[in-house]
Amino acid sequence: MRNVRTLGLLGTGVIGGGWAARALHFGINVVAADVKPEMEDWIRGAVENAEPALSRLTFAPLPPKGTLSFTTDPRVMASQADYIQENIPEQLPLKQRMLAEVSRHAAPDVIIASSTSGLTPTDLQRDMTAPERFCVAHPFNPVYLLPLVELVGGEKTVQGTIDAAATFLRYIGMHPLHVRREVPGHLTDRLQEALWREILHLVNDGIATTGELDESIIYGPGLRWAAMGTNLIYHLAGGESGMRHMLAQFGPCLKWPWTKLEAPELTETLIDRMVEGTQAQAGGRSIRELERLRDDYLVAIQQVLRQYNIGAGATLRSLEERLYQDAAAVSAGRTTAPGSTSPGSAARGSTEAGKAELGQPLRLLDTVVRPEWVDYNRHMSDFRYGQVFGDAMDALYRRVGVDEVYRGTGKGFYTVESHVKHLGEAKVGEPLYVTTHVLGLDDKRVHVFHRLHRGRDDAAIATGEQMHLHVDTGIAKASPMDSKVHAKLESIRSAHAALDRPREAGRSIGRP
Ligand SMILES: NC(=O)c1ccc[n+]([C@@H]2O[C@H](COP(=O)([O-])OP(=O)(O)OC[C@H]3O[C@@H](n4cnc5c(N)ncnc54)[C@H](O)[C@@H]3O)[C@@H](O)[C@H]2O)c1
Numbered sequence: 167m168r169n170v171r172t173l174g175l176l177g178t179g180v181i182g183g184g185w186a187a188r189a190l191h192f193g194i195n196v197v198a199a200d201v202k203p204e205m206e207d208w209i210r211g212a213v214e215n216a217e218p219a220l221s222r223l224t225f226a227p228l229p230p231k232g233t234l235s236f237t238t239d240p241r242v243m244a245s246q247a248d249y250i251q252e253n254i255p256e257q258l259p260l261k262q263r264m265l266a267e268v269s270r271h272a273a274p275d276v277i278i279a280s281s282t283s284g285l286t287p288t289d290l291q292r293d294m295t296a297p298e299r300f301c302v303a304h305p306f307n308p309v310y311l312l313p314l315v316e317l318v319g320g321e322k323t324v325q326g327t328i329d330a331a332a333t334f335l336r337y338i339g340m341h342p343l344h345v346r347r348e349v350p351g352h353l354t355d356r357l358q359e360a361l362w363r364e365i366l367h368l369v370n371d372g373i374a375t376t377g378e379l380d381e382s383i384i385y386g387p388g389l390r391w392a393a394m395g396t397n398l399i400y401h402l403a404g405g406e407s408g409m410r411h412m413l414a415q416f417g418p419c420l421k422w423p424w425t426k427l428e429a430p431e432l433t434e435t436l437i438d439r440m441v442e443g444t445q446a447q448a449g450g451r452s453i454r455e456l457e458r459l460r461d462d463y464l465v466a467i468q469q470v471l472r473q474y475n476i477g478a479g480a481t482l483r484s485l486e487e488r489l490y491q492d493a494a495a496v497s498a499g500r501t502t503a504p505g506s507t508s509p510g511s512a513a514r515g516s517t518e519a520g521k522a523e524l525g526q527p528l529r530l531l532d533t534v535v536r537p538e539w540v541d542y543n544r545h546m547s548d549f550r551y552g553q554v555f556g557d558a559m560d561a562l563y564r565r566v567g568v569d570e571v572y573r574g575t576g577k578g579f580y581t582v583e584s585h586v587k588h589l590g591e592a593k594v595g596e597p598l599y600v601t602t603h604v605l606g607l608d609d610k611r612v613h614v615f616h617r618l619h620r621g622r623d624d625a626a627i628a629t630g631e632q633m634h635l636h637v638d639t640g641i642a643k644a645s646p647m648d649s650k651v652h653a654k655l656e657s658i659r660s661a662h663a664a665l666d667r668p669r670e671a672g673r674s675i676g677r678p
Pocket of ligand 1 (some may be wrong): 182199200202253256284307
């Protein structure tokens with residue numbers, strides 16, 4: 167599969183907008199096509215609305231944002247894209263016609279995927295050119311925050327398509343779930359529909375309101391589902407003998423007619439009850455307000471789950487691990503491109519990084535002042551300086567072999583002292599880079615001096631001096647670093663010994 171630099175979107179409604187926001191955020195360019203020219207404004211607005219929550223999902227260093235362009239001509243989109251995601255209305259003949267057209271204008275190694283909620287890939291790929299590169303990639307709303315994407319191949323799809331789609335989708339922070347057999351509704355929508363059908367019955371029969379039914383989920387099962395799903399949770403409910411006991415105890419009840427499989431008739435009365443019930447739940451809050459609330463807690467939940475390395479939190483962790491690796495690779499003058507497993511092409515906007523020689527301070531991090539990094543003065547907030555210097559240290563450590571595997575042994579570096587001096591201002595969108603001088607080293611400590619430069623004029627806008635201590639968390643004590651790590655740091659320190667000692671090094675607050 168080709169490296170994906172540009173994602174093509176066909177259809178830019180709710181789902182197309184979500185794909186655009188996610189891809190742009192993780193550095194992929196987007197060319198969006200929709201029949202309606204007014205959708206250009208809409209998709210730009212959708213990307214902007216997604217940004218506040220999306221930008222808080224992770225503090226890991228991100229590549230420069232992708233750029234968004236719009237066309238009403240699907241052929242233009244198809245000829246520019248490295249990967250195409252179709253998001254037009256859920257009508258089989260329309261999707262078949264448009265997928266066939268797009269496939270005639272896209273190179274044969276360009277994957278074409280459909281966001282369809284329930285149509286099967288064999289039907290969708292029927293009239294396509296090179297149908298083996300087609301699959302369903304079914305996301306969930308909001309696409310920019312929910313990592314799940316169901317991948318389904320049709321009769322003509324080859325395994326390589328599923329693998330390549332999964333690689334790209336992981337790159338933009340998603341969790342591809344391979345649905346091994348195509349069935350209408352894939353997996354998740356079948357489960358969601360079963361629950362919803364039952365809700366409709368309970369409302370129709372006047373047994374409960376929409377609000378009461380939502381309470382029955384959000385204070386109980388919903389909280390459990392977020393990390394363990396239905397089956398693992400039921401395994402726990404069976405006591406020591408787990409699922410076997412659970413089935414013996416509650417299995418017979420499944421034969422009782424608790425639930426109804428057929429959906430009820432959508433009568434006017436039922437529709438009114440559903441609409442009035444949810445309006446009462448909304449309590450006067452607009453859809454936009456509720457979306458913001460939903461987005462905020464979706465970010466918070468994923469950050470909590472990350473601590474336990476479970477579910478969507480595990481996805482976030484592995485995304486961050488890759489982002490830190492990429493930042494370190496960029497600092498060493500190379501990067502991992504989406505769709506390739508080995509470091510390859512030079513990083514965009516960071517070719518200078520590769521030139522960092524040992525005889526000068528190392529250029530460890532290239533970044534941009536993001537909108538959420540500025541305070542009410544419109545300048546970068548002071549805690550972000552700590553974040554940027556921290557990311558530079560992360561890149562230094564990765565360069566000398568302190569990575570996830572090393573930290574997995576319980577060893578790593580802690581910051582024990584730091585001093586930041588502010589010299590200039592950084593505004594939203596300004597490129598920045600950090601250069602780092604290793605001033606001192608012994609078997610447990612690393613003493614570094616960073617300069618944060620503004621990309622446009624190379625002016626130093628801050629300096630940061632730090633002492634890091636190597637710690638073995640198993641024994642909760644300072645401990646000597648691994649000898650290979652020490653040797654690599656020592657080669658940098660000895661090369662840096664020839665440099666002038668920074669004037670500000672060792673400076674304390676208030677000294678002229
Ligand atoms: N909304 C959801 O929650 C959700 C979730 C997952 C998947 N999906 C699936 O995603 C797809 C899109 O759903 P949506 O909710 O974004 O719909 P939508 O109505 O919001 O957007 C569809 C867009 O497609 C455009 N369009 C129509 N015909 C076109 C054509 N021939 N060429 C280019 N553009 C065209 C429309 O102008 C519109 O902007 C559907 O297949 C749906 O099943 C939806």
